[in-house]
Amino acid sequence: MQHDSASRIVEALRVWVASAPPGARLPSNRALVAQYGASPVTVQKAMRQLMALGIVESRPGVGTFVRTVRTARPADFGWQTAALGTPRSRASGLSATQRASVPDAIQLHSGYPARELLPERLVRSALTRVARSEAALTRSPSAGLPELQAWFANQVATSAPPGVAPPSARDPLVIAGSQSGLSSIFRALVGPGQPLIIESPTYWGAILAAEQAGVVLIPVPSGPDGPDPDEIERAFAATGARAFYAQPNFANPTGAQWSPETGLAVLDIVRSRGAFLIEDDWAHDLGIDADPHPLVGHDRDGHVIYLRSLTKSVSPALRVAAVIARGPARDRILADRAGETMYVSGLLQAAALDVVTQPGWTTHLRTMRHQLRNRRDLLLQSLRDGAPQLDVQQVPPGGLNLWVRLPDGTDVHNLVRECETRGLIIAPGSEWFPAEPSGPFIRLNYSGEDPARYPEAGHVLGAALRDTH
Amino acid sequence: MQHDSASRIVEALRVWVASAPPGARLPSNRALVAQYGASPVTVQKAMRQLMALGIVESRPGVGTFVRTVRTARPADFGWQTAALGTPRSRASGLSATQRASVPDAIQLHSGYPARELLPERLVRSALTRVARSEAALTRSPSAGLPELQAWFANQVATSAPPGVAPPSARDPLVIAGSQSGLSSIFRALVGPGQPLIIESPTYWGAILAAEQAGVVLIPVPSGPDGPDPDEIERAFAATGARAFYAQPNFANPTGAQWSPETGLAVLDIVRSRGAFLIEDDWAHDLGIDADPHPLVGHDRDGHVIYLRSLTKSVSPALRVAAVIARGPARDRILADRAGETMYVSGLLQAAALDVVTQPGWTTHLRTMRHQLRNRRDLLLQSLRDGAPQLDVQQVPPGGLNLWVRLPDGTDVHNLVRECETRGLIIAPGSEWFPAEPSGPFIRLNYSGEDPARYPEAGHVLGAALRDTH
Numbered sequence: 001m002q003h004d005s006a007s008r009i010v011e012a013l014r015v016w017v018a019s020a021p022p023g024a025r026l027p028s029n030r031a032l033v034a035q036y037g038a039s040p041v042t043v044q045k046a047m048r049q050l051m052a053l054g055i056v057e058s059r060p061g062v063g064t065f066v067r068t069v070r071t072a073r074p075a076d077f078g079w080q081t082a083a084l085g086t087p088r089s090r091a092s093g094l095s096a097t098q099r100a101s102v103p104d105a106i107q108l109h110s111g112y113p114a115r116e117l118l119p120e121r122l123v124r125s126a127l128t129r130v131a132r133s134e135a136a137l138t139r140s141p142s143a144g145l146p147e148l149q150a151w152f153a154n155q156v157a158t159s160a161p162p163g164v165a166p167p168s169a170r171d172p173l174v175i176a177g178s179q180s181g182l183s184s185i186f187r188a189l190v191g192p193g194q195p196l197i198i199e200s201p202t203y204w205g206a207i208l209a210a211e212q213a214g215v216v217l218i219p220v221p222s223g224p225d226g227p228d229p230d231e232i233e234r235a236f237a238a239t240g241a242r243a244f245y246a247q248p249n250f251a252n253p254t255g256a257q258w259s260p261e262t263g264l265a266v267l268d269i270v271r272s273r274g275a276f277l278i279e280d281d282w283a284h285d286l287g288i289d290a291d292p293h294p295l296v297g298h299d300r301d302g303h304v305i306y307l308r309s310l311t312k313s314v315s316p317a318l319r320v321a322a323v324i325a326r327g328p329a330r331d332r333i334l335a336d337r338a339g340e341t342m343y344v345s346g347l348l349q350a351a352a353l354d355v356v357t358q359p360g361w362t363t364h365l366r367t368m369r370h371q372l373r374n375r376r377d378l379l380l381q382s383l384r385d386g387a388p389q390l391d392v393q394q395v396p397p398g399g400l401n402l403w404v405r406l407p408d409g410t411d412v413h414n415l416v417r418e419c420e421t422r423g424l425i426i427a428p429g430s431e432w433f434p435a436e437p438s439g440p441f442i443r444l445n446y447s448g449e450d451p452a453r454y455p456e457a458g459h460v461l462g463a464a465l466r467d468t469h
Numbered sequence: 470m471q472h473d474s475a476s477r478i479v480e481a482l483r484v485w486v487a488s489a490p491p492g493a494r495l496p497s498n499r500a501l502v503a504q505y506g507a508s509p510v511t512v513q514k515a516m517r518q519l520m521a522l523g524i525v526e527s528r529p530g531v532g533t534f535v536r537t538v539r540t541a542r543p544a545d546f547g548w549q550t551a552a553l554g555t556p557r558s559r560a561s562g563l564s565a566t567q568r569a570s571v572p573d574a575i576q577l578h579s580g581y582p583a584r585e586l587l588p589e590r591l592v593r594s595a596l597t598r599v600a601r602s603e604a605a606l607t608r609s610p611s612a613g614l615p616e617l618q619a620w621f622a623n624q625v626a627t628s629a630p631p632g633v634a635p636p637s638a639r640d641p642l643v644i645a646g647s648q649s650g651l652s653s654i655f656r657a658l659v660g661p662g663q664p665l666i667i668e669s670p671t672y673w674g675a676i677l678a679a680e681q682a683g684v685v686l687i688p689v690p691s692g693p694d695g696p697d698p699d700e701i702e703r704a705f706a707a708t709g710a711r712a713f714y715a716q717p718n719f720a721n722p723t724g725a726q727w728s729p730e731t732g733l734a735v736l737d738i739v740r741s742r743g744a745f746l747i748e749d750d751w752a753h754d755l756g757i758d759a760d761p762h763p764l765v766g767h768d769r770d771g772h773v774i775y776l777r778s779l780t781k782s783v784s785p786a787l788r789v790a791a792v793i794a795r796g797p798a799r800d801r802i803l804a805d806r807a808g809e810t811m812y813v814s815g816l817l818q819a820a821a822l823d824v825v826t827q828p829g830w831t832t833h834l835r836t837m838r839h840q841l842r843n844r845r846d847l848l849l850q851s852l853r854d855g856a857p858q859l860d861v862q863q864v865p866p867g868g869l870n871l872w873v874r875l876p877d878g879t880d881v882h883n884l885v886r887e888c889e890t891r892g893l894i895i896a897p898g899s900e901w902f903p904a905e906p907s908g909p910f911i912r913l914n915y916s917g918e919d920p921a922r923y924p925e926a927g928h929v930l931g932a933a934l935r936d937t938h
Contacts, residue, residue, distance in 0.1 A: 048826060048828065049616075049826050052620055052623065052825070052826040053616060053619040053620060053623060053638070054619060054620075054622065054623030054626055054638070055619075073634075074634075075634060075769060075770045075771060075795060075796070076770050077770060077771045077795060077796025077797060077798075079743045079770065080771060080796045080797045080798050081797065082743055083658075083711040083712075083743050083744060083745065084658065084797055084798065084801060087657075087801060087804070088660075098611060098807075098811070100610065112608050115606055115607075118606055120606060123605055123606060124600050124601060124605060125600075127596060127599065127600035127605055127816070128597060128600045130596065131593050131594075131596035131597045131600060132593060135786060136592055136593060136596055136784065136786050137584050137587055137589060137592060137784050137785070137786060138584075138785060138786060139581050139785035139786070140786075141569065142567060147522060150522040150523060150524075151521055151522060151523075153523065154521065154522060154523030157523055165542075165543075165544060169522075169523070176645055176810060176814070177810060177811065179808075179809065179810050179811045180809060180810050183808060183809045183810075188556075189552075189553065191557075192661070205811070208807070208808045209808050209809075211808070212804075212805060212808035212809070242552040243552075274548045274551055274552050275552060276552065300544060301544045301545050301546060301548065302544060302546045302549060315605060315606050315816075316606070316607060316608035316815075317604060317605050317606060317607060317608070317609075317814050317815050317816040318814065318816070319812075319813075319814045326544060326546060327544070327546025327549045328546060328549045328550065328553055329546075329549050329553065332553060332556060335556070335681075336681060338567075338677070339648075339652060339677045339678050339680070339681035339682075340648065340649060340652045340678075340681070340809070341645060341646060341648050341649050341652075342567070342646065342648045342674070343788075344788075345645070345786050345787065345788045345814070345817060346785075346786050347596070347784075347786040347787065347817070348814060348816070348817070356521070357517060357518050357521045359517065
């Protein structure tokens, strides 16, 4: 759509209109046909789009004109200050990871994989099939399409040891991306003013969702093998918390994977405390040197609330994820989702299910693993070559990020700005800390565009470090 | 997808498996090829799907078997009772309008238009185009695709009188259906424990979203011309509320459209109180005898928070809507949306924009208006013929519903059950009241499947009324 020829004309005329006075007359359709070498139908389509966007207006029999903007006094929104009061959390704006892409810069800030890492052919053919299906015109059940629920349940069932009943096909709730799941879980199972234990550092989106839900965060430090179970036990004892949010496999930002002993010890603590483990398995499809071992497989009595997303491994446009929960907790989360959104587009669900049940899906996962390994290793080598002052905390066995400690005393925000003026975009580590950062860190994502520029990125970072330190 | 031949085999084998013992061996692929007259590729595809769903398992070189379910002791979720405490609002379960369809019954309960009312050809061709586009593989900006934002703004700008600056192309926030907008607006602009003035009766989904947000509802009665402005003024004065939620055009459930005088009087009150009017223009595309006149067009200083959805007029699977807000209120809502979901699938946005900018879109709206008028009038005539004891409150000038008052003393829930045993599904009116219903009402939706059965529905309702009264 964006690249058909009508869109090309729309883009060109928007530029033209931007520098034209209101009321200026556009070239005739005949002139545009000649100018753009397009068919009259295409030119008409472009004109309709410009009219629908309110950029031009047509006077029949006369021509098409740049729309006149009515002049009016500026609006006064001052009264809203009193109506709104102070917010529960001071909105800190969007994360650095959500910034739009910056042309020509080397971009290591984004959390979303580049096109070449996605199963493009599978996604396009799934969408073409769904365009012809029932799913394009019908409402999905609130809990999701039954076949997709069953697929999510089966993914987890394969990791359950003998004697533990795996989740059933009706336990998963399909949601529009795992961020929605975090918000609902924190609202429904924790609630405002209540404590939630959380790893530090951890995913900034979880910190944001918890703040919006008014939850009180209780951070515990987490290293390459996960958190120290004794710290978790102390945090439960000290706060009376009933929930712990964690990413046991390939955590964002560190890439850490908990040892099996840590996982089972944490499960024991959670059970003995009558609490929930909110297991965010965001990187299930992103293992590099290791496979993920979700703890939900060991859960007998509904202590684990499990989150799995397909956004990163299928497509950022097919925003589909699932929460697997059992018992009253599932009802509580479902009620929150119903108030929040009623149901998830069945079209997205059908397309995602189509992708993950194609034989090409396992091939894609294998290819992606190989690509991620190459990208990770190239970025590591580029840092060693260009910025030897850096201390990469751990070679991550999975995920999409390097978590890098800067020399003590580095001003992280100065460094980020300095890199940006040199054409390198990176994310300051502070966003991943629920409280003060434990040191100067940055996160470098190795799934973006153009890995061939990693060596250049290493040198830019090294030079910026020398100049800001 | 659902109707290709692999799906046919999957469905048939699921039935077969349901009555087979665990471990039973499935017919060979060769036998299935013969039995279903399908190609070996199709049979293999069906088998892969059954395996992905966890229904069968393959033992290479031996065959395919019904998956053995591991026996385990039943899970004990009792501990969750203490961990969860009592919920903020006792979840009342899903609305009657969200019930799955009941085979062979006449269905007047659902809120979603039948396929024949949707622009099927436009939706399918838009999706086919989007499947080939950038939008299938990229992330949308948080506020939405700029072109779709501009379209929503332009829709409103055309109703602004001279001297009032219409919303700009960056004011709309694209959301995944208007329910998400209601939740965010109530959380971000009202907040837990704070009063919200609301029409009675009104949309049950708004009541649900407000309850989930912990908002205190202040109901004011609303008739065929809208609410009495004096009542609104008194409600603001008595409660100190800073927000009023309303559907001024073709309200759900009554179909009422406010008179222009009521609209302007309410706007004046809202302005003088330093408050927000949350204008839910859900039925913008569903006018029958009248066109909608959104009040947002008269808003100068960001007092109107405007909601517009495409779910009902484009497709329930293309869940796309917009909130138009200005000033700090917009920032507050955007921050809530970011914590809740980050962004809306750009694929759905691109497809929706494609549909509404086709020349076929205006034709579709005209056809739908004609169909809705015929359906409304047929249902009205059917009630007069079959159930003359009923009092239809108003011939709705737009929307999808008849709001019907039952004879005094009718037990609504008995009547609903009685109708159901006779094959007619209707929705009890109590769901649309924020407090006690002001009388016995039912809502009859005239946009569902099979309007040819309306005369039958009238007679069933008449007979059920005679037998329960």
